[in-house]
Amino acid sequence: MDDVADAVGVSRATVSNAYNRPDQLSAQLREEVLRAAKKIGYAGPNPTARSLATSRTGAIAVLLDTNLSTAFSDPALSVTLDALSTVVDPEGHALLLLPGDGESGGPRAERILTAQADIAVAYSLADGAPALTAVRDRGLPLVVIDQPHIRGSARIGVADRAGAAAAARHLVELGHRRIGIFSAQCLSAPRGGELSVAEAGNSRFHDNRERMAGYLETLAEAGIPAADVPIWEASGLSVEGALPSAFGLLDRRPRPTALLCMSDLLALAAISAARQLGLSVPGDLSVVGYDDVPPARWSEPPLTTVRQDLSAKGRAAGELVLGLLRGEKVPAPAEVPAELVVRDSTAPA
Amino acid sequence: MDDVADAVGVSRATVSNAYNRPDQLSAQLREEVLRAAKKIGYAGPNPTARSLATSRTGAIAVLLDTNLSTAFSDPALSVTLDALSTVVDPEGHALLLLPGDGESGGPRAERILTAQADIAVAYSLADGAPALTAVRDRGLPLVVIDQPHIRGSARIGVADRAGAAAAARHLVELGHRRIGIFSAQCLSAPRGGELSVAEAGNSRFHDNRERMAGYLETLAEAGIPAADVPIWEASGLSVEGALPSAFGLLDRRPRPTALLCMSDLLALAAISAARQLGLSVPGDLSVVGYDDVPPARWSEPPLTTVRQDLSAKGRAAGELVLGLLRGEKVPAPAEVPAELVVRDSTAPA
DNA sequence: CAGAATGACTTAAGCGCTTCAGAAAGTCCA
DNA sequence: TGGACTTTCTGAAGCGCTTAAGTCATTCTG
Numbered sequence: 142m143d144d145v146a147d148a149v150g151v152s153r154a155t156v157s158n159a160y161n162r163p164d165q166l167s168a169q170l171r172e173e174v175l176r177a178a179k180k181i182g183y184a185g186p187n188p189t190a191r192s193l194a195t196s197r198t199g200a201i202a203v204l205l206d207t208n209l210s211t212a213f214s215d216p217a218l219s220v221t222l223d224a225l226s227t228v229v230d231p232e233g234h235a236l237l238l239l240p241g242d243g244e245s246g247g248p249r250a251e252r253i254l255t256a257q258a259d260i261a262v263a264y265s266l267a268d269g270a271p272a273l274t275a276v277r278d279r280g281l282p283l284v285v286i287d288q289p290h291i292r293g294s295a296r297i298g299v300a301d302r303a304g305a306a307a308a309a310r311h312l313v314e315l316g317h318r319r320i321g322i323f324s325a326q327c328l329s330a331p332r333g334g335e336l337s338v339a340e341a342g343n344s345r346f347h348d349n350r351e352r353m354a355g356y357l358e359t360l361a362e363a364g365i366p367a368a369d370v371p372i373w374e375a376s377g378l379s380v381e382g383a384l385p386s387a388f389g390l391l392d393r394r395p396r397p398t399a400l401l402c403m404s405d406l407l408a409l410a411a412i413s414a415a416r417q418l419g420l421s422v423p424g425d426l427s428v429v430g431y432d433d434v435p436p437a438r439w440s441e442p443p444l445t446t447v448r449q450d451l452s453a454k455g456r457a458a459g460e461l462v463l464g465l466l467r468g469e470k471v472p473a474p475a476e477v478p479a480e481l482v483v484r485d486s487t488a489p490a
Numbered sequence: 491m492d493d494v495a496d497a498v499g500v501s502r503a504t505v506s507n508a509y510n511r512p513d514q515l516s517a518q519l520r521e522e523v524l525r526a527a528k529k530i531g532y533a534g535p536n537p538t539a540r541s542l543a544t545s546r547t548g549a550i551a552v553l554l555d556t557n558l559s560t561a562f563s564d565p566a567l568s569v570t571l572d573a574l575s576t577v578v579d580p581e582g583h584a585l586l587l588l589p590g591d592g593e594s595g596g597p598r599a600e601r602i603l604t605a606q607a608d609i610a611v612a613y614s615l616a617d618g619a620p621a622l623t624a625v626r627d628r629g630l631p632l633v634v635i636d637q638p639h640i641r642g643s644a645r646i647g648v649a650d651r652a653g654a655a656a657a658a659r660h661l662v663e664l665g666h667r668r669i670g671i672f673s674a675q676c677l678s679a680p681r682g683g684e685l686s687v688a689e690a691g692n693s694r695f696h697d698n699r700e701r702m703a704g705y706l707e708t709l710a711e712a713g714i715p716a717a718d719v720p721i722w723e724a725s726g727l728s729v730e731g732a733l734p735s736a737f738g739l740l741d742r743r744p745r746p747t748a749l750l751c752m753s754d755l756l757a758l759a760a761i762s763a764a765r766q767l768g769l770s771v772p773g774d775l776s777v778v779g780y781d782d783v784p785p786a787r788w789s790e791p792p793l794t795t796v797r798q799d800l801s802a803k804g805r806a807a808g809e810l811v812l813g814l815l816r817g818e819k820v821p822a823p824a825e826v827p828a829e830l831v832v833r834d835s836t837a838p839a
Numbered sequence: 840c841a842g843a844a845t846g847a848c849t850t851a852a853g854c855g856c857t858t859c860a861g862a863a864a865g866t867c868c869a
Numbered sequence: 870t871g872g873a874c875t876t877t878c879t880g881a882a883g884c885g886c887t888t889a890a891g892t893c894a895t896t897c898t899g
Contacts, residue, residue, distance in 0.1 A: 142855065142856070143855085151878075151879085152878070152879045152880075153855095153856080153857095153879090154857080154858075154878075154879060154880080154881095155877090155878060155879075157856065157857060157858085158857095158858095158878085161857080161858095162858095165876095165877075165878085166876095166877065166878070167876085167877070167878095170877085170878090182627075184603055184624075184627045184628045184629070185603045185604075185628075186855075186856060186857090187854090187855050187856070188603075188604050188605060188606045189538060189541045189542050189545070189547060189606055189854085189855080189856090190542055190854070190855035190856040190857090190884090191604075191855080191856055191857075192538045192541075192606065192856090192884095193538050193539055193542045193854085193855080193856070193857090193884050193885070193886085194855080194856045194857040194858080194883085194884055195856085195857065195858095195884085196538070196884070198538060198606060199604065199605075199606070200549075200586060200606065208572050208575070208576065209568055209571050209572035209575050209585075210565075210568045210569050210571075210572030210573075211572075212568075213562050213565075213567075213568035213571075213572075214565065214568065214784070216559075216562075216563065218562075219558055219559045219561075219562035219563065220559050222558050222559075222562075223557050223558035223559030223560075223562075223589075224559075226557070226558050226587070226589055227557065230589070233601075233604065235586055235587060235588055235601070235605060236558075236586070236587045237549060237584055237585070237586050237587075238575070238584060238585045238586075238587060239584055240572075240575055240579070252582075252584070254533055254534050254537075255534075255537050255540075255548065255582065256537060256548075256584060257537045257538055257541065257547060257548070257549065257606055275533075278531075278533045279533045279534075280533070379784060380784070380785070380788055381784065381787065381788060384788075413788050416790070435563070435728060435729070435730065436729070436785075438730065439729055439730060439733075439762050441765070441790060491885065491886070492885085500848075500849085501848070501849050501850075502849095502885090502886080502887095503848075503849060503850080503851095503887080503888080504847090504848060504849080506886065506887060506888085507848085507887095507888095510887080510888095511888095514846095514847080514848085515846095515847065515848070516846085516847070516848095519847085519848090535885075535886060535887090536884090536885050536886070538884085538885080538886090539854090539884070539885035539886040539887090540885080540886055540887075541854095541886090542854050542855070542856085542884085542885080542886070542887090543853080543854055543885080543886045543887040543888080544854085544886085544887065544888095545854070
């Protein structure tokens with residue numbers, strides 16, 4: 142920058158202004174500065190130095206609970222982040238991805254402390270993930286998505302319990318009594334098998350607990366006690382990984398006539414397993430998913446599921462980010478609604 | 491940091507060393523420094539200032555051609571980035587996502603110039619995307635994935651042409667003569683309809699052109715001239731968005747008995763469309779995909795497709811990144827192989 | 840026991856920019 | 870004509886850290 146200034150015969154401040162505050166110098170001088178910069182091969186202010194001077198990095202740290210391929214195998218994440226990114230992009234912010242370390246349910250604390258970001262967005266991390274403590278230690282503003290509220294941070298979530306309740310009510314109203322629950326990872330060391338009610342209620346993940354509670358409460362109200370509800374934990378996070386547990390659930394005698402699945406991915410796995418066992422969906426087995434990811438619409442059969450407005454959630458998170466960055470005070474925790482979408486994977490018992 | 495130094499009664503350099511070079515001070519003094527820091531509420535060196543001093547940011551800019559949800563709707567991206575991230579993570583690098591602007595086939599140039607990153611990784615950008623020029627202007631090292639080689643940058647690609655040729659040969663060997671090509675976006679303003687051979691060969695995207703060439707060359711060798719091959723461009727990037735074009739392709743008379751699809755996503759759309767038209771796959775229509783993404787394995791029927799080792803590609807990209815960052819000289823462009831995987835979506839004509 | 844080697848810390852020169860408080864020169868208006 | 874404004878540019882103080890070179894006291898070594 143000094144070189145450019147010398148070349149034009151002005152001060153460094155003027156060169157800086159040419160880039161950052163065009164109104165501070167005459168248009169023609171600005172032109173001249175830019176031309177000299179180009180000639181010298183100066184591509185504009187060094188971003189790091191600028192950040193140091195302005196104490197703004199222009200990056201938003203996104204904390205994930207797993208590695209990237211697992212995290213993004215859930216379309217819910219890409220849709221949410223896309224909406225978030227669309228909101229913050231015009232303000233010049235980009236997303237810095239911090240994948241989980243595979244153990245703590247979030248990125249390593251050290252990663253947080255050395256990440257260059259103005260704010261952190263935590264997406265469905267495990268309760269008590271060390272990354273969250275690190276965010277606080279560092280004094281970084283925080284927005285949490287689908288997690289319990291943390292004092293001093295903004296939160297956006299989904300009406301998970303109500304959505305799950307609606308799914309369960311739907312099956313009950315169709316006359317189902319033998320209903321199984323196909324759960325996402327609950328145990329810290331997932332074993333992919335049948336879960337006790339206590340285990341099912343103690344997941345490290347907030348949305349998991351909420352959905353489970355929504356299912357079980359509603360079934361109990363309908364006279365189906367939790368003890369009579371087989372609950373199986375998925376053996377893996379992908380459709381393929383979930384298949385063994387799906388078979389396990391469908392091998393039970395008496396076989397459930399309907400399945401409440403904690404995600405559409407699990408529902409697709411259940412349908413695939415059912416098909417391989419020669420069961421028709423929804424003839425022999427009704428299946429309800431959760432999330433309404435795009436494939437749910439064109440799966441065979443199209444999936445009855447609980448839809449959450451992922452874009453709205455992402456946009457809301459984006460607005461929270463911008464607000465906190467502007468120094469506005471932390472708003473009260475918010476929720477987007479969840480609604481049942483009935484398609485063709487459920488039928489009367 | 492000065493406050494911590496004062497509290498302990500040492501110089502700032504010593505505090506810095508306590509964090510960065512434990513061997514430069516006695517263990518007990520280091521302990522004392524760390525304790526004082528904790529007490530004062532100092533969470534460690536400011537990452538931006540550290541970056542300015544070391545001229546290392548610890549971030550890798552990932553340049554994408556579209557918005558995040560589109561980009562990540564292709565599982566190939568998450569798998570590749572996951573492998574990349576796994577390689578670079580232990581060295582302390584994180585990924586900074588720069589989505590495309592929706593027009594230029596890459597992020598806006600300005601984004602590149604202000605991004606805090608040590609190196610850029612471009613993933614399948616359109617030829618001549620301004621972002622690539624910006625990377626060069628800024629003097630950032632560059633690794634390109636699935637793009638034409640750029641002088642001075644490292645490249646990793648896939649044997650796209652050979653893979654496509656293998657797919658086409660497979661159909662020819664099964665006796666198919668009426669073969670359609672279902673292409674990803676070719677035109678800069680995609681219209682989702684039939685393409686002339688010239689249009690098909692002029693895609694802005696390298697892998698697109700290569701695959702097209704592989705298909706057409708092989709078919710021509712088998713006595714099927716390009717003029718006899720209907721080529722349709724997908725109307726959208728998602729399965730849903732591609733459906734209309736799939737119907738268009740299957741509406742042609744005489745109807746193709748086999749389809750070469752440039753991605754598994756398009757193949758799934760084609761299968762879905764065929765099913766809705768009452769056609770059986772592979773009975774009435776053979777379908778070949780490309781990529782071998784996870785859903786290809788558990789789709790109905792499982793997809794015959796061209797498998798590229800995405801993890802290997804991502805890992806290779808990661809190694810290239812680390813190498814360039816270490817200052818090693820740019821290696822020659824490399825390719826991972828592509829191989830045909832025959833499953834159940836293809837059958838004799 | 841002198842001189843070399845080692846260990847533990849400090850000094851100070853940057854890293855490349857932003858921005859506030861002026862200074863200099865020109866413009867306006869009564 | 871002269872004081873009050875404007876416009877345009879400059880000076881210099883940071884932003885918070887790293888690191889090469891240097892100081893000083895101790896420990897070896899022959």
